[in-house]
Amino acid sequence: MSMDTAIAIPSRSGNGRPIADHYPVVVVGGGPTGLTLANLLARYGTQALLVERNPTTVQEPRAVSIDDESLRTMQAAGVITTVMSHVVAGYGSEYYTPSGRLFLKVEPSEQPYGYPRRNAFRQPTFEAQLREALATVPTVDMLFGWALDGFVQDDRQVTVELSNADGERRWIRADYLVGADGARSSIRTALGLGLDGETFQEKWLIVDLENSPAPSRETLVFCDTRRPCIALPGPNGTRRFEFKLLPGESPEAMVVQDTVDALLASHGAHPASRICRKTVYTFHARLAPQWSSGRVYLAGDACHLTPPFAGQGMNSGIRDAHNLAWKLAWVTAGRMPRQLLDTYEPERREHVREMIELALRMGRIMGPRNRLVGFLTQNAFRLLGLWPRARDYFAQMKYKPKPRFKDGFVIADNRTARTTMVGRLLPQPVVGTASHGPVLLDHVLGDGFALVGLTDDIESLARIARLPAIAELRPKVVAVSAAGSFCSEQEGVERITDPAGILRAAVGGERDCVLLVRPDRYVFAMFKLNEDEAVSRQLASVFEARK
Numbered sequence: 001m002s003m004d005t006a007i008a009i010p011s012r013s014g015n016g017r018p019i020a021d022h023y024p025v026v027v028v029g030g031g032p033t034g035l036t037l038a039n040l041l042a043r044y045g046t047q048a049l050l051v052e053r054n055p056t057t058v059q060e061p062r063a064v065s066i067d068d069e070s071l072r073t074m075q076a077a078g079v080i081t082t083v084m085s086h087v088v089a090g091y092g093s094e095y096y097t098p099s100g101r102l103f104l105k106v107e108p109s110e111q112p113y114g115y116p117r118r119n120a121f122r123q124p125t126f127e128a129q130l131r132e133a134l135a136t137v138p139t140v141d142m143l144f145g146w147a148l149d150g151f152v153q154d155d156r157q158v159t160v161e162l163s164n165a166d167g168e169r170r171w172i173r174a175d176y177l178v179g180a181d182g183a184r185s186s187i188r189t190a191l192g193l194g195l196d197g198e199t200f201q202e203k204w205l206i207v208d209l210e211n212s213p214a215p216s217r218e219t220l221v222f223c224d225t226r227r228p229c230i231a232l233p234g235p236n237g238t239r240r241f242e243f244k245l246l247p248g249e250s251p252e253a254m255v256v257q258d259t260v261d262a263l264l265a266s267h268g269a270h271p272a273s274r275i276c277r278k279t280v281y282t283f284h285a286r287l288a289p290q291w292s293s294g295r296v297y298l299a300g301d302a303c304h305l306t307p308p309f310a311g312q313g314m315n316s317g318i319r320d321a322h323n324l325a326w327k328l329a330w331v332t333a334g335r336m337p338r339q340l341l342d343t344y345e346p347e348r349r350e351h352v353r354e355m356i357e358l359a360l361r362m363g364r365i366m367g368p369r370n371r372l373v374g375f376l377t378q379n380a381f382r383l384l385g386l387w388p389r390a391r392d393y394f395a396q397m398k399y400k401p402k403p404r405f406k407d408g409f410v411i412a413d414n415r416t417a418r419t420t421m422v423g424r425l426l427p428q429p430v431v432g433t434a435s436h437g438p439v440l441l442d443h444v445l446g447d448g449f450a451l452v453g454l455t456d457d458i459e460s461l462a463r464i465a466r467l468p469a470i471a472e473l474r475p476k477v478v479a480v481s482a483a484g485s486f487c488s489e490q491e492g493v494e495r496i497t498d499p500a501g502i503l504r505a506a507v508g509g510e511r512d513c514v515l516l517v518r519p520d521r522y523v524f525a526m527f528k529l530n531e532d533e534a535v536s537r538q539l540a541s542v543f544e545a546r547k
Contacts, residue, residue: 017141022173023049024332026160028148028187029180030057032123033300033317035130037180039077040325042137043447044519046332049172050140051162053147053181057127060277061208064120064232064240065311069403070318071115072428072521075442079133086125088235090116091217095365098224107218112502114428114440117400118219118311120234146170148186151177151296158295175332176341177296178324180317183284185302191293195305197286197356202367203245205254205280207264212239212273221366222267223377228367229267241267242308244367251280283307283363285356291345299324304352309362310400312355319403323348326519327409340409347408354401409518411525411538419508421515421523426452427506428521431480432497441503442521444496449475449524450517453493454504456481457512457529462491464514464532469540475516480504 025041027034030052038050066087074080092107108117134140143162149169151160158177163169179187183195214233222229228244243263245254253259255278264273284305291303300317307313324344330336368377405423413420428441436443445452451470453461458479464470465477477493482501498504507513507526514532516525516539527535 019049019141019143019170019172020047021171022157023047023141024175025049025178025328026051026158026172026174026176027178027180028052028160029178029182029185029300029302030054030127030131030142030144031180031182031300031317032063032127032130032314033302033321034178034180035127035134036073036077036318037178037299037321037325038140038142039079039130039133040073040321041329042134042140043076043078044326044329045139046329048140049174050134050142051146051148051160052142052144055145057124057131057144059124061234061238061240062123063311063314064122064234065315066119066121066126067311067315068111068113068115068117068119069425070315071119072113072442073318073322075114075440076322076447076520077130077133079129082129082133083121083126086121086129086235088120088217088233091118091120091219091233093118093219093221094216095221095223098222098226098371103223112427113425114430114442120232122235122238123314125235148181151187151190153177153294153296155294175295176328178299178328179296179302180299180321181302183301183305185298187296188288188298188302191296191298193288193290193293193298195284195286195288195303197284197305199282199284199286203251203280203282205243205245205251205260205263205278207241207243207260207275208277209239209241209264209269209273210276211237212270213237214239214270215268220268223366223368225368225371227263229263230366231267231269239269239273241269243267245280254280281308285360287349287353287356291349292341297324297341297344304356306352306356307359307363309366310355310359312359316352316355319351320344320348322520330519343408347405350406351401351403358401403522405522409524410522411516411535413526415526421507421526424523426515426517426521426523427502429498429500429502432499434495441496444476444478444494445517445521446476448519449473451475451477452503452515452517453477453479453513453529454507454510455479455512455514455529458490458493458495460512460529460532461514462493464529464536465492467532467536469536470516473516 025048027038028051041048074083095104097103146162146164149161149163151158158174160172179185217233220231230242232240260278285307286305288303291298299320327340331338331340410423413422430438431441432438451465461479479493479495480503481497512529514527515523518524525535
């Protein structure tokens with residue numbers, strides 16, 4: 001490739017603006033990960049270009065489950081009201097034996113992050129919503145129908161070559177390039193990286209239905225070695241069935257209409273259902289050996305693939321986007337040193353691996369390798385269900401690994417892993433405010449860092465916020481009371497109430513405890529009021545070490 005051979009043809013973004021020659025961030029891939037990343041960058045005021053080789057967002061159903069952490073990210077991106085308008089919130093799962101006996105019920109009612117833990121959605125609708133949101137912002141441009149032909153990078157920038165179906169070509173310079181371009185990522189390939197892990201020999205037939213009312217709003221899981229099957233409800237009368245292919249069955253034979261009709265009828269699909277897609281998938285559990293090289297970063301399916309049994313493939317990509325977006329925004333704005341980006345992969349890799357392992361375990365429950373294993377597994381769950389704590393563990397989805405950063409952009413403390421909030425996602429209760437009434441906590445914390453004090457000592461909290469290293473973060477300062485009176489602001493500190501005591505419980509009931517919270521709502525530091533000077537010195541040393 002040579003810049004001398006590029007054809008400089010003016011192009012316009014999807015929102016009508018001329019395309020610039022340079023952007024702080026170029027994102028390649030207009031799926032859920034790339035669209036989320038672009039919306040978050042817009043929220044943080046970062047100029048970016050989103051490039052997608054297809055002329056539109058995806059038109060066929062793919063992911064069908066969005067979790068509470070992803071919905072919280074949509075809240076951070078400012079699109080939660082729009083997204084929730086087409087989400088079926090708060091459904092569970094019912095697991096059945098081959099004889100049709102219920103042996104496990106997952107019905108999560110807790111909302112630790114402000115939203116139901118399991119929710120049904122339609123990916124085409126979701127992607128269209130995120131694209132439409134970008135069309136209204138002044139900082140992010142879009143090029144749909146343009147492909148990345150290649151890129152070159154040096155110590156200062158990345159230069160990408162783009163082309164469209166009409167033969168037009170452009171060169172765009174960027175400070176950073178993000179490859180959110182899916183499992184067949186050309187960016188990952190150009191970096192010389194593969195995907196480590198396994199491709200399952202087993203295949204599954206996926207059938208998406210419209211006009212398909214279901215007798216239950218829950219996901220039904222038929223754990224039968226003769227034909228494992230999953231039936232998932234969706235918004236607006238949609239439904240998905242997934243059937244495992246048996247040894248000797250070919251994908252071509254399984255998508256024959258008579259075969260599909262027989263499978264649907266045998267598992268309770270409404271006779272008026274209309275098939276909008278039928279295809280056979282081979283599932284993957286794979287991780288790229290590294291997620292970045294120089295100024296190029298990978299996110300979502302470009303660097304990890306998760307089997308669908310836990311519904312976490314897309315959601316893991318959205319977690320990537322939130323972790324990476326604020327770091328790109330702060331670095332390109334000069335508010336943080338470039339080395340902050342080095343914490344992206346260490347913070348995300350372990351949790352992605354845990355989600356892959358969860359999906360594999362759930363897959364073994366859904367499709368036991370033989371009848372004996374299925375019988376023993378299913379009866380073990382029935383016996384565990386007699387024990388209230390075990391029943392609650394599964395019903396409330398407490399088996400789902402919660403992300404916790406052991407390494408990365410955090411300041412470790414001397415508390416145990418069970419008692420510290422450092423590196424953990426802050427709960428999001430409904431809090432009381434003087435000016436806005438009851439709202440979710442993040443609406444108070446804003447888009448940047450936050451200094452959250454579980455204390456009534458407003459003067460000390462305000463003093464901590466003025467310490468140079470902490471003041472450099474420009475945090476929103478909030479004091480939390482369990483209940484009682486509050487005023488809108490005092491000494492630059494907004495006072496709120498947490499009537500349910502969720503934040504107090506999160507810190508183990510510690511009094512005069514302070515949390516320094518990152519823009520992605522992970523806790524950067526946890527300390528007592530009288531430990532502020534030590535934390536400030538640690539923070540200053542972190543900044544100094546990363547210069």
